[in-house]
Amino acid sequence: MVYSVQPRVGQMRREEVFDLIREDLDRVDRAFGVDTVCTVGAVTALGHYLQISGGKRVRPALVLLSSRLCGYTGPSAVQLGAVVEIIHTATLVHDDVIDGADLRRGRPSTNSCWGNHMSVLAGDWLYMQSFQMALRERNFEILELLIHLTQMMVEGELLQLEKLGRIDITEEEYLDLIDRKTAGLFAASMRLGASLAGKHDAARDLDEYGRNLGMAFQLVDDLLDFTSSEDTLGKPVASDLREGKVTLPLIFALRQCTSEERRMVAAVLRERAFDSVGIGQIVTILNRYDTPATVLERAADYGRKALQRLERFPDSPHKRALEALPEFVLHREN
Numbered sequence: 267m268v269y270s271v272q273p274r275v276g277q278m279r280r281e282e283v284f285d286l287i288r289e290d291l292d293r294v295d296r297a298f299g300v301d302t303v304c305t306v307g308a309v310t311a312l313g314h315y316l317q318i319s320g321g322k323r324v325r326p327a328l329v330l331l332s333s334r335l336c337g338y339t340g341p342s343a344v345q346l347g348a349v350v351e352i353i354h355t356a357t358l359v360h361d362d363v364i365d366g367a368d369l370r371r372g373r374p375s376t377n378s379c380w381g382n383h384m385s386v387l388a389g390d391w392l393y394m395q396s397f398q399m400a401l402r403e404r405n406f407e408i409l410e411l412l413i414h415l416t417q418m419m420v421e422g423e424l425l426q427l428e429k430l431g432r433i434d435i436t437e438e439e440y441l442d443l444i445d446r447k448t449a450g451l452f453a454a455s456m457r458l459g460a461s462l463a464g465k466h467d468a469a470r471d472l473d474e475y476g477r478n479l480g481m482a483f484q485l486v487d488d489l490l491d492f493t494s495s496e497d498t499l500g501k502p503v504a505s506d507l508r509e510g511k512v513t514l515p516l517i518f519a520l521r522q523c524t525s526e527e528r529r530m531v532a533a534v535l536r537e538r539a540f541d542s543v544g545i546g547q548i549v550t551i552l553n554r555y556d557t558p559a560t561v562l563e564r565a566a567d568y569g570r571k572a573l574q575r576l577e578r579f580p581d582s583p584h585k586r587a588l589e590a591l592p593e594f595v596l597h598r599e600n
Contacts, residue, residue, distance in 0.1 A: 271569035271592045278590040284323075286587050287330045290344055294326045297348035301399055304391060312376055312388045316355050319373050324483070324591075325350045325455045332459025332472050334584040342403055342462050349412070350455050352396040357419060357447075359389035364423065365509045369501040407461050415454040422446030431510040431535050433528070437517050444484045445477070452480030471575040475588065478572035483595045485565040488513040489558055490600065492549055498600045504545050507534055514564070515557045516548075522555045562596070569596055 284291065295317070302313030326347030333343040361367070362375040363382050369375055377385040393416065400412050425443050429435045456476030460469040490499060491506050492515055506513050512520075512535070520528060530543045530551070540548075552558065569592030579585050 271566050271573060271596060278586050280590070280594050283587040283590050283594070284327065286583055287327060287334075290330050290347070291323055291326065293344040294323070294330075294347040294351060297344060297399075298351055301348060301395060302352065302392065304395075306391075308380060308384055309388045309391050312359075312380055312385070313355070313392065315379070316358070316376065319370065323351065325354050325451055328452060328455035328476055328479075329458050331584050331588050332456045332476075333462045334459075335472075335579060335582065335588065336460050336463030336465040336468055338459065338463035340462070343459065345399060345402065346408070346458050346462070349396045349399050350451065350458070352392050352399070353412070353416065353419075354451060356389045356392035356396070357423075357451075359385050359392065360423070363389075364427070365505075367501065367505070367509075373500070405461065408458065411454055411457060411461065415450055418446045418450045422448075422450075426511070429512070433512060433520065433532050433535060435512050435517065437514065440512075440514055440517055441481070444481065448484040448487075449477045449480030452476040452483065468579070471578060475572045475575040478568045478575070479592060479595060482565040482568035482572070482592060485514055485561055485568070486595060486598060489515055489561045489565075490598075492552060493558060494600065500600065504540070504548065507531075507548065508538060508540065510535055510538060515552055515561050518560050519552050519555045519557045523551055527551050565596055569593070 298317055299314070302310065302317070304310050304313070329347040329350055330343050333339075358370065359376050362370055363377045363385050366377075367375045368378050376388070380388070397409070397412065400408055403409075422443055422445075425439075426447065429439065429443065453473045453476035456472040457469050460466065460472050488506065491513070492504055494503065496502050502508070507516065512531075516531060520531065523531075530547060533543045534540060534548065572592050573589060576585060576588055
């Protein structure tokens with residue numbers, strides 16, 4: 267079965283979406299480079315290392331597209347696009363330290379290169395720098411939005427630590443966790459566009475578009491962790507389970523599996539490694555209960571909910587770009 271959130275006929279191609287805002291995305295990259303220069307050389311080096319490591323730039327793209335959708339054409343969209351990308355980068359630095367990750371986007375993680383202490387402090391500096399940049403807007407609404415966002419993301423990380431290694435995490439608990447950790451930043455990125463344009467009546471719809479897109483993005487990410495390859499992912503397959511995280515594919519499978527299969531999952535969580543149980547055995551369990559299809563359908567449902575939130579907006583290239591994004595998220599490979 268091919269999962270889709272809308273007919274593909276006449277839909278914008280991925281390159282067309284990003285070509286629409288290519289010049290502004292380049293400006294976001296330049297702002298990122300300028301504003302992550304620090305008097306402490308290691309912080310500058312770390313920021314530059316992360317910048318050239320790649321990344322999809324989805325979050326700044328959402329700031330740019332939502333602001334243009336609402337009629338804002340000023341320079342602040344680029345500035346805030348850089349802000350959300352720096353916040354995202356800071357979360358990656360902290361996540362890698364917490365998870366003990368060795369790779370990020372196919373390259374050694376920052377904690378592998380600079381150590382945990384430097385990485386944590388550099389991540390803190392990136393957070394503070396993002397707020398310093400946002401402060402230049404002299405807009406308390408934007409500051410309040412970013413502060414609330416950061417609080418939610420930290421709460422999500424704390425919740426994840428509480429659930430680490432637990433095989434009994436529920437679907438509701440997990441969805442709340444990823445709403446805080448992932449979807450909230452997508453929602454805030456969209457809402458920033460409405461704030462810049464002063465379109466407060468559009469803020470709720472754009473927030474919900476971003477939140478649903480972010481949920482779909484994370485569910486696909488969860489599935490790719492089991493179904494993709496290390497070369498494509500840029501990190502080892504099944505990293506989440508190896509780190510003690512039970513994500514939605516496993517939650518669905520654990521509802522139906524045998525006691526012996528449950529014991530196998532528990533063994534990986536306990537060992538934090540695929541020693542007594544192999545990765546292939548876990549993937550076999552997921553496939554036996556058709557978990558990939560269930561997760562993809564759930565992600566597609568979030569994509570459809572995102573599209574519904576755009577119905578109130580008049581047709582424009584930026585609306586069509588936002589309409590295309592759920593499909594790209596659903597069919598991405600990394």
